[in-house]
Structure formats: C-alpha cells, structure tokens
Amino acid sequence: MVKKRDEISDAYKWDLTTIFETDSLFEAELTRVLSEIDDVPKLSGTLIDSAETLLTITELELALMQRVEKLYVYASMKNDQDTTVSLYQEYQAKVTGLYAKFSEAFAFYEPEFMSLSQEQFAQFNIDKPKLQAYGHFFAQLFEKKQHVLSSAEEVILAGISEVFGAGAETFEVLDNTDIVFPMVQDDTGQEIQLSHGNYISLMESPKREVRQAAYEALYSVYAQYQHTYAKTLQTNVKAQNFTAKTRHYASARQAAMSSHHIPEAVYDTLVDTVNAHLPLLHRYIKLRQDVLGIDDLKMYDVYAPLSKTDYKFTYEAAVIKTQDTLAILGQDYLDKVKRSFKENWIDVQENKGKRSGAYSGGSYDTNAFMLLNWQDTLDNLFTLVHEMGHSMHSSFTRESQPYVYGDYSIFLAEIASTTNENILTETLLNEVTDVQTRFAILNHFLDGFRGTVFRQTQFAEFEHAIHEADAAGTVLTSAYLNTLYAELNEKYYGLSAQENPEIQYEWARIPHFYYNYYVFQYATGFAAASALADKIITGSEQDRADYLDYLRAGASDYPLAVMAKAGVDMTSSDYLTDAFKVFEKRLIELETIVKKGEQI
Incomplete structure (x- = not known):
C-alpha cells in the first residue's frame, strides 16, 4: 500500500519552511498582500501622468507580483504533497483567488500603457533613466497593443479568470484526489493499489499479464468517468478559445505562442517533420515486437523493457550519478546541484494523496524545489536529471536577472531539462562496455525519444485539433474525443485502434x-537539447559558456533569440532533422545487436 505522508522520513521530503517557517506566517503575509492590493485601484488613471508615475506603479506591480508568487508556491506545494489535507486545499483556493484579485486590481495597467505613444515613451526614458532597465518588458507590452482591451473589459476578464480555471482545477481534484484505482498484482503476485505513481513501473513489467491487467484496470476507471473528463476538458478549451477571440487573436494557438514571440510556423514545422519521420517509429515498434516475441503487439506492450538487464538505481545511487554526470557543466553548476540535495529541495517518495508525476517549481524568492514519486528505475534517474535541469535553469536565471526578467518562457523551459537527459545518455553509453547494458541504455534512449518527440507531438496534434473543433462549433463529447485520439494513436504507432480499444x-x-x-x-x-548536448560534450569551452549564458538569460530577450545565441536556430527544421538522425543511428545499433542475438 502507498505510505501516508507522516510515515516518510524527513530526509526524503522537501523543506518548505525555507519559504514560510510556519503556516501562520503564510497566513499573515497573505493578509498583508490582500490589504495592499486593495489600495491599488486608486492608482487607476494615473499610470502615464509622468515618467515618475510609470516607474512607481510598474515597480509596485512587480513587487506585489513577486510576493503573490511566493505565496502561491507555498500553498500549491503544500497541497501537492498531500491533496487530502483540507487546510492546504483551502490555501490553494485562496492563492488562486489572490491571483485573480491581483489581476483585477492591475487591470488598468495595460490599457493605460497602450495609450502612451512611442514619442512620449522615449521622452519618459529621458526624464527617468531608471525606466530603461525595463526596456524589454515595455517592448513586449507595445507588441501586445492590438490585443489589450479597455480598462473595463480587462477588469471583467481578470475577474472571471478564476471561473475560467475551473475546468483544470476540477480535473486536478478528480484525478489526484477522488479517483480510486483498483487493486492489481505486481511482478511477485502481490496485491497492490494501482496509482499514478506506480502505473508506469507496472507497464514496464517483463510479465505481459501484469502489464495487461494494470493497463485495463487504469483505463476502466477513465472509461467510467469519460463524460466528466470530457466536460472538464471542453470547459478548458472553451475558456482558451473565448479569451483568444476576445483579445482579437485568430486562434488560441496564436494567442499562446505570440505571448512568447514564437511564430506558429514553429509548431507546424514540428508536426510536419515528425509526421515525415513516423516510419522510424513504426520501425522501432516492429523491433519491439520482434524482441518481445509477440505476434499481436498491443499498446500495453509499448513500455515493456526490451532489455533483461536489471539496470536500476536507488535514490542514493542516483544522487551520486547525477552529480558525476552534470560536473561537465562546471563547478558553479555542480555546486548548485549539490545544494539542492543538501538543503532538501526535493520531495522524493510517493505518498497517499501526493500529486502524481514530477516537476520543478519555486518562485524568484525560493529554492527551485522538485517533486518526484521515486521508483528505483533507470527512468527515474533520468527524471531526476531532467527536473534538476529545470531547477538549475531557474537558479541561474534568478541569480543573474532582476525579478522582471527572473523567469523564462515555457518554450525554453524543456530545453535545459532534456539537455541534461541527453548528457546522461552519452555519459552512460561512454561508460558501458558490455553489450547487454549498452542495449538497455539504447532502449531507454529510444523509448525516451518516442515518449518525448513522437508522443508529445501526437499530443500537440490532438490539442490543436480539439481547439479548432471547438472554435468551429463541434461539441467535445467523450465520443468525439475518443475517436479523434484513437485515430491519431493508430497513425503514430501503426497499431490498430480496433484492437487497442482502451487507448482511446x-x-x-x-x-x-x-x-x-x-x-x-x-x-x-x-530536439534542441540534442544539439546543445552535443556542443557541451564534444564542443569547446565557449560552447559550454554559451550554454550557461542561455541558463542565465531568463526573460531578458525573446526565446528564439536566446536559443540563437546558444547556437540553435529553432525557426528551421534542421535541428529536428538532426535529432532524428541521432534516433536512427541508435536504432540501427539496437537493430544490429538484436540481429546478432547479443541482447539477452
């Protein structure tokens, strides 16, 4: 059975007292921030009275936002560590409301700023040179000019933001707290509680009957609640489409991508390039079938390890391997990694009610915390290295940039984490001499590539399709979503939708x-990380310095510009094509080992 929170040693828990030492201190700060936000509306109408008022109100907004984020991080992480605790459910709700209240209070800011001409703004920079420190921040605002509404309309949108988030919040409560999965048998025949945390481990079982039972048990629950899940997803899509339309964007996708200055062509190039390389995925799936010796390969076989080598890591061994692997990035980077372990930034073990999966979080004023649900697998070592990449990115950015640029766009977020994964793969392959262990690492890389490049692009196709369908008036019923998803899954994996009904x-x-x-x-x-990892491993000291500069850049420039300085052009398909060359190279090596019969 999954342990309760209080049954886990503090050595494996994150230390959130470094944010607020006690809940009462959190509550006191929440009260203060709410009170200060109450005073903000009186500033409405004065933003561009002078250079002085523009600077003062801008700095006030940023300072309050900094405090709101710190409150949010504490409440959300307290809730994530055990979603059954009603007090932290309440905290989560309160900080969500706080965000909405903050947005509503400052709803006047963008409309008033947009009435400022470029000539006036230039004069303000002369009158108040301190404004120049916010140059990129203001440039981004000017770019949004046609999408900012009147003050009254902005107040309405800010006020209903909490309502628009109801679909996602309902999904989280349903999926992490209310849903109870059946008991299933593990590899030893022991009855265990199926959970989000142990599902993938069960799907990686060498016993097909264990995989099938876990797979069917999980999806029996989702089939039971499919109509509720369809309603929460439809609500979320409608909110995003409505907001985009209200702000005069052509689509929700354009709205989401333009906020980070990313052309929609980047999205389409990804989908087109991945679709062009689907034969590689089909080839890998066929190799899986051959190695497993299964005539009727099913979706519950897709995660089964091809290797029989027991290549596992305890958490303690993974800590050492992580430090050794990431030392290539320099002493400063390594020192920060060691701090994360020493100072308990990481919540390691699964417990009852804990949020599933893994993430890196925190705010400008906190440590870059990580949430894990540790299992002693090679995959979990990669998860640790992945989340460490996020946390180091956050740490370098926050130490190098002022708060206004102390974060980074989501477009850049996954690059630092997967660069670490690629470095780990190369490290392990360079260390390994025996064919069986090498086979296991190659298997892991190809599965990771499948799960990240192919699978996430499949998700991207699905996500864009449902937004377009809703915009066209299609009702996103569970039947519609099931059919669409089943068809996409068949296209990607080449496995019959009819013979794999649960995957819908x-x-x-x-x-x-x-x-x-x-x-x-x-x-x-x-894909971008593949290029960067190659530069770090085989390139010059300047390549590694450029990479660290990318980590330090934060939001001080547009994401594509940050990546160009690091040496990767993401407006081209070349970086994707290069990544597929690496996939094919390692697939060929795996096929060669299988042909020789050396993988056993």
Missing part, C-alpha cells in the same frame, strides 16, 4: 492538455 481514453488522464499549448515544447525542447 488516454486523453482523459493527460494533465498537460490543460496547460494551453504547452506540450509541443517538450518535443521542440528535446
């Missing part, structure tokens, strides 16, 4: 469909 419900369990065009960036990020 997979869309219901994917939280990233609520993240507003986030998933495509996993795929673009992995």
Whole structure:
C-alpha cells in the first residue's frame, strides 16, 4: 500500500519552511498582500501622468507580483504533497483567488500603457533613466497593443479568470484526489493499489499479464468517468478559445505562442517533420515486437523493457550519478546541484494523496524545489536529471536577472531539462562496455525519444485539433474525443485502434492538455537539447559558456533569440532533422545487436 505522508522520513521530503517557517506566517503575509492590493485601484488613471508615475506603479506591480508568487508556491506545494489535507486545499483556493484579485486590481495597467505613444515613451526614458532597465518588458507590452482591451473589459476578464480555471482545477481534484484505482498484482503476485505513481513501473513489467491487467484496470476507471473528463476538458478549451477571440487573436494557438514571440510556423514545422519521420517509429515498434516475441503487439506492450538487464538505481545511487554526470557543466553548476540535495529541495517518495508525476517549481524568492514519486528505475534517474535541469535553469536565471526578467518562457523551459537527459545518455553509453547494458541504455534512449518527440507531438496534434473543433462549433463529447485520439494513436504507432480499444481514453488522464499549448515544447525542447548536448560534450569551452549564458538569460530577450545565441536556430527544421538522425543511428545499433542475438 502507498505510505501516508507522516510515515516518510524527513530526509526524503522537501523543506518548505525555507519559504514560510510556519503556516501562520503564510497566513499573515497573505493578509498583508490582500490589504495592499486593495489600495491599488486608486492608482487607476494615473499610470502615464509622468515618467515618475510609470516607474512607481510598474515597480509596485512587480513587487506585489513577486510576493503573490511566493505565496502561491507555498500553498500549491503544500497541497501537492498531500491533496487530502483540507487546510492546504483551502490555501490553494485562496492563492488562486489572490491571483485573480491581483489581476483585477492591475487591470488598468495595460490599457493605460497602450495609450502612451512611442514619442512620449522615449521622452519618459529621458526624464527617468531608471525606466530603461525595463526596456524589454515595455517592448513586449507595445507588441501586445492590438490585443489589450479597455480598462473595463480587462477588469471583467481578470475577474472571471478564476471561473475560467475551473475546468483544470476540477480535473486536478478528480484525478489526484477522488479517483480510486483498483487493486492489481505486481511482478511477485502481490496485491497492490494501482496509482499514478506506480502505473508506469507496472507497464514496464517483463510479465505481459501484469502489464495487461494494470493497463485495463487504469483505463476502466477513465472509461467510467469519460463524460466528466470530457466536460472538464471542453470547459478548458472553451475558456482558451473565448479569451483568444476576445483579445482579437485568430486562434488560441496564436494567442499562446505570440505571448512568447514564437511564430506558429514553429509548431507546424514540428508536426510536419515528425509526421515525415513516423516510419522510424513504426520501425522501432516492429523491433519491439520482434524482441518481445509477440505476434499481436498491443499498446500495453509499448513500455515493456526490451532489455533483461536489471539496470536500476536507488535514490542514493542516483544522487551520486547525477552529480558525476552534470560536473561537465562546471563547478558553479555542480555546486548548485549539490545544494539542492543538501538543503532538501526535493520531495522524493510517493505518498497517499501526493500529486502524481514530477516537476520543478519555486518562485524568484525560493529554492527551485522538485517533486518526484521515486521508483528505483533507470527512468527515474533520468527524471531526476531532467527536473534538476529545470531547477538549475531557474537558479541561474534568478541569480543573474532582476525579478522582471527572473523567469523564462515555457518554450525554453524543456530545453535545459532534456539537455541534461541527453548528457546522461552519452555519459552512460561512454561508460558501458558490455553489450547487454549498452542495449538497455539504447532502449531507454529510444523509448525516451518516442515518449518525448513522437508522443508529445501526437499530443500537440490532438490539442490543436480539439481547439479548432471547438472554435468551429463541434461539441467535445467523450465520443468525439475518443475517436479523434484513437485515430491519431493508430497513425503514430501503426497499431490498430480496433484492437487497442482502451487507448482511446488516454486523453482523459493527460494533465498537460490543460496547460494551453504547452506540450509541443517538450518535443521542440528535446530536439534542441540534442544539439546543445552535443556542443557541451564534444564542443569547446565557449560552447559550454554559451550554454550557461542561455541558463542565465531568463526573460531578458525573446526565446528564439536566446536559443540563437546558444547556437540553435529553432525557426528551421534542421535541428529536428538532426535529432532524428541521432534516433536512427541508435536504432540501427539496437537493430544490429538484436540481429546478432547479443541482447539477452
């Protein structure tokens, strides 16, 4: 059975007292911030009275936002560590409301700023040179000019933002707290509680009957609640489409991507390039079938390890391997990695009620915390290295940039994490001499590529399709979503939708469909990371210095410009094509080992 939170050693828990030492201190700060936000509306109408008022109100907004984020991080992470605790459910609701209140209070800011002419703004910079520190911040605002509404309309949108988030919030509560999965048998025949945390481990079982039972048990629950999940997803899509239309964007995708200055062509190039390389995925699936010796390969066989080598890592061994692997990035980087372990930035083990999956979080004023649900697998080592990449990106950015640029766009977010994964793959392959272990690492890489580039692009196609369907008036019923997803899955994997009926419900369990065009960036990020990892491993000291500069850049420039300085042009398909060359090279090596019969 999954342990309760209080049954886990503090050594494996993150230390959130570094944010607020006690809940009462959190509550006191929440009260203060709410009170200060109450005073903001009186500033409405004065933003561009002078250079002085523009600077003062801008700095006030940023300072309050900095404090709001710190409150949000504490409440959300307290809730994530055990979603059954009602107090932290309440905290989560309060900080969500706080965000809405903050947005509503400052709803006047953008409309008033947009009435400022470029000539006036230039004069303001002369009158108040301190404004120049916010040059890129203001440039981004000017670019949004045609999408900013009147003050009254902005107040309405800000006020209903909490309502628009109801679909995603309902999904989280349903999926992490209310849903109870059946008991299933593990590899030893022991009855265990199926959970988000152990599902993938069960799907990686060498016993087909274990995989099938876990797979069918999981999707029986999603089939049971498919109509509810369809309603939460439809609500989310409608909110995104409505907001985009209201702000005069052509689509929700354009709205999401333009906020980070990313051309929609980047998205389309990804989908087109991946579709052109689907034969490589089909080839890998065929190799899986041959190695497993299964005539009727099913979707529950897709995660089964091809290798029989027991290449596992305890958490303690993974800590050492992570430090050794990432030392190539220099002493400063390594020191930060060691701090994360020493200072308990990481919540390691699964517990009852804990949010599933893994992430890196935190705010400008906190440590870059990480949430894991640790299992002793090679995949979990890669997860640790992945989340460490996020946390180091955050740490370098926050130490190098002022708050206004102290974050980075989601387009850049997945690059640092998957660069670490690519470095780990190269490190392990360079260390390994025996064919069997090498086979296991190659298997892991190809599965990771499949799961990140192919799978996330499949998700991206699905996400864009449902937004377009809703915009065209199609009702996103569970029947519609099931059919669409099943067809896409068949195209990607080449496995019959009719013979894999459970997979049609997979869309219901994917939280990233609520993240507003986030998933495509996993795929673009992995491909870009392949290029960066190669520069770090085989390139010069300047290449490694350029990479660290990318980590430090934060939001001080547009994402594509940041990547160009790091040496990767993401407006071209070349970085994607190069990534597929690496995939094919390693696939050929795996095929060669199989042909020789050396993988056993």
